[in-house]
Amino acid sequence: MSLRDKLINLFYQGATSSRKARTLLTPIGGFFFFIFVGLFILVSFQIDNILKLPQFLHNPLNVMISLPVLTVGLFLALWSILHFFRVKGTPVPFNPPSTLVKTGPYAHARNPMLTGVFILLLGLGTLLKSISLTFIFTPLFILLSVLELKAIEEPELEKRLGKEYLEYKKGTPMFVPWLRAKSKMTEVTKKYWSKN
Template sequence: MHTASSGIPHFRRPLSGLPSLYTGILRGTFYEILGIILVAVGWPLSIWSVYVQYAEGKGTPVPSAPTRKLITSGPYKYCRNPMALGTLLLYLGFAFILKLASMVFLTLLFFIFLFLFIKLWEEKELEARFGEEYRKYKRRTPFLIPRIWLRTKDHDGE
């Protein structure tokens, strides 16, 4: 602990007892470049996803103001959860830019819980609201890892 010129104590490394979790693991320019790439992909993907929910679905990501129709276009054509994917990439990107292994760990932990919520609650709610239309969409569209190639025919044969 050091004392600032004002006489108020401050800490240089609040987690100095856990250096491998705080900083020590992520070193080098590689992680900064990786982080910039992840932010450059994740941020626009998140914004695009929210825009499509509002413009085409006439709703928001907020559960109290959900979309009025099932969205299957834009980023939702490639995966069912592009907003979550974009946000995950954005947070991981910032963690790599800042070189904080603890932020990588906490981001991954948070998204495990988010994906459990989506699978256990949100997908059931969407199925109840949109019925067979959602079930078809769910069968032909991956949960998180997008298909970046365009389909000419749905898997259902439609």
């Protein structure tokens, strides 16, 4: 069994274990997520210092740009978490909702909470004037998140939720709602031109 399969099974076992076990695993999963994000932030500041990178925005421009970005990111993350709590679940993969959440931001994107975290990282990088956090580590965090979602979390969701999740996945974009709309428009345009 590959490491990927072991991780999928670990997430599946955690998500389908007893309520008590899931409750115990939730803070552990949350802790590791926040440590992971925190390491990206700390390493980015170290890279800025080691490479002596200049600050790319100055006061008050950095504040004027970052505050709306931080507000949107925080709102999206909290709104997403609220929809998980409403169905007695958490965003931690070891204690997810027992049913597929397709309300609120989840009606438009499969991972709106992570989208909020990405936006928060961009806003934080802008606020703190960090070139590496804004332009290197946030995109790297997004890339690693996509790889983890595709390799582990989505296969676990398919295994646990079955056909309902597959249909949801097919009709709902991963992060950005209008990306799916553009691809549908492309299909419509292709069909139109192929007929004419």
